Amino acid sequence: MTTGAPGQPSLRLVPRADTTTPSASPRWREDAACIGLDTELFFPVGYDVESTETPRRVCRGCPVRAECLADVLAVEDPARRFGISGGTTPSERRVLHRAGLTFSTPAIGGDVA
Numbered sequence: 341m342t343t344g345a346p347g348q349p350s351l352r353l354v355p356r357a358d359t360t361t362p363s364a365s366p367r368w369r370e371d372a373a374c375i376g377l378d379t380e381l382f383f384p385v386g387y388d389v390e391s392t393e394t395p396r397r398v399c400r401g402c403p404v405r406a407e408c409l410a411d412v413l414a415v416e417d418p419a420r421r422f423g424i425s426g427g428t429t430p431s432e433r434r435v436l437h438r439a440g441l442t443f444s445t446p447a448i449g450g451d452v453a
Contacts, residue, residue, distance in 0.1 A: 373404075383422060405426055
């Protein structure tokens, strides 16, 4: 975790070398572990441990999980959070938002430190 504005934490998610910022290019989706799976799997009726275990298992093994999470946090309407994205539930993403975390990605070839 790095420091953003004074008093505000900032989390930097670094994209793989073959992508640009998550919201600028959807190419990361081509490598997502959920490709071809029924999308209903990621929208459980309840968000208890049992109903979220399968989609979270898929996300845990996903090579582009960070890009997915950064993308959903960049575009999702905070008043309308649904589904499991980037391995997180709507309430977990709400906590990230309330904590004031900002998600940024450096330019490819830029300083990652």
